[in-house]
Amino acid sequence: MTRGDVLVAIAVVAVALLTVPSAVAMLAPAGDAAVLRGPAGSTTVSTTSPGTYVVEGHAGRVVFRVVGGQVMATAADCPDRLCVRMGAAAPGRPVVCAPNGVSATLERGEELDAVSR
Amino acid sequence: MRSPARQSSAHRLAAGALLLACAALLGYLESVLLPPLPVPGLRLGLANIAIVLALAMHGPRVAAVVSLGRVLVVALATGTLGGPAFLLSLAGAYAALAAMVLLACAGPTFSVVGWSVLGSAAHVTGQLLVASLLVSSSAPLALLPVSLGLSVPLGLAVGSTVRLLLSRIPDLSLSAAGR
Numbered sequence: 001m002t003r004g005d006v007l008v009a010i011a012v013v014a015v016a017l018l019t020v021p022s023a024v025a026m027l028a029p030a031g032d033a034a035v036l037r038g039p040a041g042s043t044t045v046s047t048t049s050p051g052t053y054v055v056e057g058h059a060g061r062v063v064f065r066v067v068g069g070q071v072m073a074t075a076a077d078c079p080d081r082l083c084v085r086m087g088a089a090a091p092g093r094p095v096v097c098a099p100n101g102v103s104a105t106l107e108r109g110e111e112l113d114a115v116s117r
Numbered sequence: 118m119r120s121p122a123r124q125s126s127a128h129r130l131a132a133g134a135l136l137l138a139c140a141a142l143l144g145y146l147e148s149v150l151l152p153p154l155p156v157p158g159l160r161l162g163l164a165n166i167a168i169v170l171a172l173a174m175h176g177p178r179v180a181a182v183v184s185l186g187r188v189l190v191v192a193l194a195t196g197t198l199g200g201p202a203f204l205l206s207l208a209g210a211y212a213a214l215a216a217m218v219l220l221a222c223a224g225p226t227f228s229v230v231g232w233s234v235l236g237s238a239a240h241v242t243g244q245l246l247v248a249s250l251l252v253s254s255s256a257p258l259a260l261l262p263v264s265l266g267l268s269v270p271l272g273l274a275v276g277s278t279v280r281l282l283l284s285r286i287p288d289l290s291l292s293a294a295g296r
Contacts, residue, residue, distance in 0.1 A: 002228050004223075009269050012238040012268065015238075016269075019265065023259040023261055039253070058251070098202070099205070105256045
């Protein structure tokens with residue numbers, strides 16, 4: 001490993017550290033709402049009430065389940081289903097189904113579009 | 118990198134085809150056999166071993182063909198050709214290749230390990246940027262710090278494997294002396 005290689009590794013780690021504040025600021029602290037985004041737009045739902053939401057994506061549907069203040073993808077019409085394997089969304093870690101163009105992030109819910117009861 | 122002028126076109130074609138087969142096979146085996154990493158979209162990048170080898174042995178042109186070929190073969194095998202997953206794969210592959218070619222052209226200051234580390238970081242960055250465009254949200258970019266952080270050990274592992282291959286296999290070391 002050359003000195004140049006070490007510098008490259010250090011530079012990548014430095015960039016990773018520099019992006020931490022931006023990433024944290026990008027997503028508000030965990031609140032009582034989840035924003036479900038799809039190609040057709042976004043919907044803000046409450047995480048305080050359990051419910052199931054279907055978001056139409058580019059390649060099919062992604063089913064999100066809200067339970068116990070958490071939101072997670074439970075089914076998806078994409079080949080890998082990485083979003084389903086991800087588990088629940090966390091602050092700074094959205095659930096993303098990139099092939100479908102669908103994501104779910106935890107945010108503070110000042111204006112809810114939907115509340116499931 | 119070995120001078121392309123010193124290699125016959127048949128030799129380059131055969132070596133490129135062999136590396137493409139290796140890249141496609143490694144990528145397929147990784148997706149089938151290994152469990153996904155905790156960060157979405159992040160993988161070990163075993164297929165990158167063949168891409169870095171192609172760059173070290175035959176230069177940017179063959180590496181670009183191997184990289185594009187791998188993306189196409191995997192997309193055809195998984196039925197995702199032309200879809201969003203294909204775009205993600207293509208963006209990652211070419212961001213990585215561009216970064217690695219940049220370091221390769223810089224001379225002996227950087228070895229295959231450095232190429233691989235920067236390529237790994239460029240791969241995840243390219244994919245997250247395209248993912249952000251696909252979901253029309255900056256949410257995927259929130260994964261950038263974790264993805265970039267993990268790309269360093271993954272790139273080191275791939276680069277070290279390539280360096281080992283270049284030093285242990287006589288034909289490879291003859292083709293890419295000094296890497």
